[in-house]
Amino acid sequence: MxxxxxxxxxxxxxxxxxxxxxxxxxxxxxxxxxxxxxxxxxxxxxxxxxxxxxxxxxxxxxxxxxxxxxxxxxxxxxxxxxxxxxxxxxxxxxxxAPGPLALATAQDRVAEKSFLNGAEAPTVAFAPVATLAELTAAIDALGLPALLKTRRDGYDGKGQVWIRSPEDAESAFSALGGRPAILEAAADFVRELSVIAARGRDGAVAVYPLGENHHAGGVLRTTLAPAEVPTTTQRRAEQIARSILGGLDYVGVIGVELFEMADGALLVNEIAPRVHNTGHWTQDGCVCDQFEQHVRAVVGWPLGPTDAHARIEMSNLLGDEVDQWAALAADPAVRVHLYGKAEARPGRKMAHVNRVLGAL
Missing domain, CATH: 3.40.50.20 (Rossmann fold)
Known part of the structure; x- marks a missing residue:
């Protein structure tokens, strides 16, 4: 202390x-x-x-x-x-904590990707787009298919549209309301991974094992962690996380979503300057979970251990899937985390469950 x-x-x-x-x-x-x-x-x-x-x-x-x-x-x-x-x-x-620099960087996708590439955390090729003419030029430069996203806002698959032919450009731009956007080259990745990391007020860094993520409809459905990856991949993810945390003079927990390419390279998809859905597995897989870790960091306590003691499959419960709580709670391998939300709207994250697959 x-x-x-x-x-x-x-x-x-x-x-x-x-x-x-x-x-x-x-x-x-x-x-x-x-x-x-x-x-x-x-x-x-x-x-x-x-x-x-x-x-x-x-x-x-x-x-x-x-x-x-x-x-x-x-x-x-x-x-x-x-x-x-x-x-x-x-x-x-x-x-x-974290400070306004991290927040402002993550809120603008162009600023975010520019920062990441400058921090030796590579991303897909991208181009800022403010007009239809700029979108047409960006398509010529990046090729198709490509993903058009609003520069600001948007999550869980919202605020983005795929462009698969030049003829799609105008309708895609209109679908996003003509707002300032970013065009991202397609990433031919093998799977999505994520790393949860923390930096304390003293500059100490702690990194959790990688998780492997699976989405449906733009929404995270499951995370399996620790992911089965070579040691070199884990180390590279740790290097990327440390570089990002240092570059933002960050204090707290951060989530870093990664694309694993066929050659083993890692590209950063995006960062989240907060505790992250893909880190929920740590609640039942680690001694110090991501939420306690964030608290420790922001109040200036020593960071906790990040070693995993169990392999966990985290699954989000969306909408009325939360009604399965009784059956899930009866399973001795499952721990249920309910969010206390009053209305179970379709697609709304209502809870998550961590299934213990075995001790490590």
Missing amino acids: TASSLPPGSTIGVLGGGQLGRMLSQAASRLGFDVIILDPEPDSPAGRVSARQIIAAYDDPEALSELGRACDVVTFEFENVPAASVERLEAAGARV
């Missing part, structure tokens, strides 16, 4: 009241911290397990001032929190 480490009994603020904020709050409580959530939704999943919730928009100046005054450190659960809100908190003297 250092003089700047926060002791138990301190208060952590979290921007965002969804499931990630809920699990962060639960981890913080185990370590003796109080948590205040700021979220516009009354009775949010995170708010119900925390000491208090401030019900307000993320850019509400008075609410941000109140949060900053009440908390010893502030963090966030998802990257669509306005970077300006984090900057406002810092300007008012609040301790914030």
Whole structure:
């Protein structure tokens, strides 16, 4: 511990009241911290397990001032929190982790990919696109098929469309509302991997074993971890994570999604400056899970161990799949993590389960 480490009994603020904020709050409580959530939704999943919730928009100046005054450190659960809100908190003297640089970088796909390539974390070829003429030129440069995405916002497959022929360009651009976009070359990858890593206030870095991810309809369905990969692949992923964390002067947990190519090379798909869905397996596969790790990092405690003690298959439960909770809870190999959301809308993440496949 250092003089700047926060002791138990301190208060952590979290921007965002969804499931990630809920699990962060639960981890913080185990370590003796109080948590205040700021979220516009009354009775949010995170708010119900925390000491208090401030019900307000993320850019509400008075609410941000109140949060900053009440908390010893502030963090966030998802990257669509306005970077300006984090900057406002810092300007008012609040301790914030991760900082606004990481948030702003992850919120703009062109800025993100430009940063990654500069940090020796290679990505697919890409081009910024603001007009239909620029899209046509980018198609000529990158070839087809290619993926058109909005520069900002969009997740779980939203805000993106494949272009498979030049004739698709105009309709694709219109489908995204003519908003500033990025065209990404297709990645002929073998599988998607991800690495969860953390950096402490002292610069120490801890990296978890890789996970192998499987999607359906643009939404993550399962993560198998630790993934079966050569040692060289794990080491390369660790190098990439360390480079990203250092380049952003990052404090906290980060998720890095990777494409494994046929020759074994790794390309970064995107980064998430927060705890990540593909890291949920750590709750039942590691001594120190990603949520406790994030809390440790932002309060200035030593980072916890990242070794896996079990192989885990994490599966998301979407919509009414959550109604399977009783049968799943009866399976001795399964641990159920329910998010406390009131409405099971189609495609909405309602819970996840970790199936223990065996000890390591």
